[in-house]
Amino acid sequence: MTVEHVLLDADGVLQRSAPDPVGLLSAWAGERAEELAHALWRAERGPLRGEGDFVEALERIVPAYADVAPGELYDALWRDIAVSEESLALAGRLREAGLGVHLGTNQHRQRAELMRTELGYDEHFDVSCYSWELGTKKPEPAYFEIAVERIGAAPAQVLFVDDVAANVEAARAVGLHAVHWHLDEGHDVLLEALAGHGLPLGEAGAA
Known part of the structure; x- marks a missing residue:
């Protein structure tokens, strides 16, 4: 055909997408940056299929790993689109x-x-x-x-x-x-x- x-x-x-997500996570979470990255990756799997709300999950997860407002992290990693x-x-x-x-x-x-x-x-x-x-x-x-x-x-x-x-x-x-x-x-x-x-x-x- x-x-x-x-x-x-x-x-x-x-x-x-964001040009340096690893650098951003490291600046915010230090030695726990890799843990935070995996937590975010796991949290997004369901919402990518329409199961659950990723932003709500992010608001629960981020404070446990980094001293940054969840909204700031979201804007930097998911709203920064060129x-x-x-x-x-x-x-x-x-x-x-x-x-x-x-x-x-x-x-x-x-x-x-x-x-x-x-x-x-x-x-x-x-x-x-x-x-x-x-x-x-x-x-x-x-x-x-x-x-x-x-x-x-x-x-x-x-x-x-x-x-x-x-x-x-x-x-x-x-x-x-x-x-x-x-x-x-x-x-x-x-x-x-x-x-x-x-x-x-x-x-x-x-x-």
């Missing part, structure tokens, strides 16, 4: 070429709402697949099965782009085409990969 849709990951593909204008331009270019362009990302509710509203992502994508709304997250097969159902396409008609190898492998196992790519590689690399899948991009570098 011909690729008719592109499903783009957010962090690492469309945007960059959008790649080049990636958004490429998404627009793909839409203009007649492809469906969609968002496929693991996010808890509050961060997803930030992306929808303050970052205006709803304007750039035809279908948005936030994990907390789907009740499953990448790399679980169910995530991709629900995503393609929402898009209204067969898996073989969808090309997925993500910076995490495990997510790319899981998408391929479900039948999607997939590209493993990170912003640090540069957009020329992504354009070449997309062209290799037959996407109508015109002249390379025009994004």
